[in-house]
Amino acid sequence: MKKVRVRLGNRSYSVHIGQGMLDEAGLLLQDLGFSGRAVIVTHPNLRKLYGGILEESLASRSFKVSVLEVPEGEEQKSLETAGRLYEELTDAFTERTTPILALGGGVIGDLTGFVAATYLRGVPFVQVPTSLLAQVDSSIGGKVAVNHGTMKNKIGAFYQPRLVIADIDVLKTVDLTDGLAEAIKYGVILDASFFSYLERNIDRIKARDARALETVVYRSAKTKADVVSQDETDLGLRAILNYGHTVGHAVESVSDFGISHGQAVAIGMVAAAKISNRMGMLSDADVARIKELIVRAGLPVELPLLEITRLMHAMKHDKKVLQGRIRFVLPRTVGEVVISDGVNNSLVEQVFLEGK
């Protein structure tokens, strides 16, 4: 078992990472001073797979558990579903001290976190991430949100969990590729030795070797926690977590989300590496290293057949754009990035054309 601490004063919390962690949930909650009722929010399929283990662990420490089910899909991250959950929480006699556990991927985590942040002006929230993406990224840092119309993740809050429980065993039933893109991202932005570890172990990781997966989640969680501890509300350093996401978000939206988040970020990481290379910052050898690891992880590196004018338009209208300047996170070498508002649009277009 490994532990990562997110340091945010009196809102600090731990991320517990390891095999068999679901069995420890009751004890971990008790250690934080919780007792009485607890609520689990999850998808029906995840309830069948892992809900029983989690419920049993809580019941063994005398918690009275209610389980609320949410169908699968990004469309459930909505005010409508949040509204239904508020009613079900009331029916389950949830009080201001009742912890709400999100058992699922990023959809369950973001939705449940939003509900926990707002119900009774905030009830204790616990993340139990089950996808690799959720374990390495979305469960840490307190960004919670729902979508509304075309506004993705724009109705939300910063609301930190009290605890994150990342059980490596649950990763055996889920696709890992999207999460691997984010793990590679941490290597490029801040952790060269982790990048090398990924290069040496990518085949073991894809074969779901438990020790290797534990290392991937631990090293990723540690980097995310360090960044969040320094910049909780995304005013400075946290921007480096957007490496690959400037182009990635545009690819996702122009493809009408036909291309998954991790795939889009992979394409975006390669595009940003090439831009940095053309600006004389990143060496040819480092571009090749980044590209090769992404390919070996099973992720795409080429831009799909999307209209370049639409991609440029989407980037200029991203929520991260300041005064019309597209912001890029550019690697200088593996393990170090700079943030640049000074990338020439024609250079971006040129890299897109080459990538096709």
Ligand SMILES: NC(=O)c1ccc[n+]([C@@H]2O[C@H](COP(=O)([O-])OP(=O)(O)OC[C@H]3O[C@@H](n4cnc5c(N)ncnc54)[C@H](O)[C@@H]3O)[C@@H](O)[C@H]2O)c1
């Ligand atoms: N809050 C943040 O900081 C943050 C960061 C990145 C992404 N996100 C959000 O995360 C969401 C994507 O998360 P995701 O990729 O985890 O997708 P997801 O939550 O939709 O999960 C993907 C699918 O995998 C299934 N699944 C999850 N764990 C499983 C397991 N262990 N076994 C079997 N099936 C399992 C789910 O039921 C679902 O069908 C998006 O809504 C995105 O906006 C949030």
Ligand SMILES: [Zn+2]
């Ligand atoms: Zn991402």
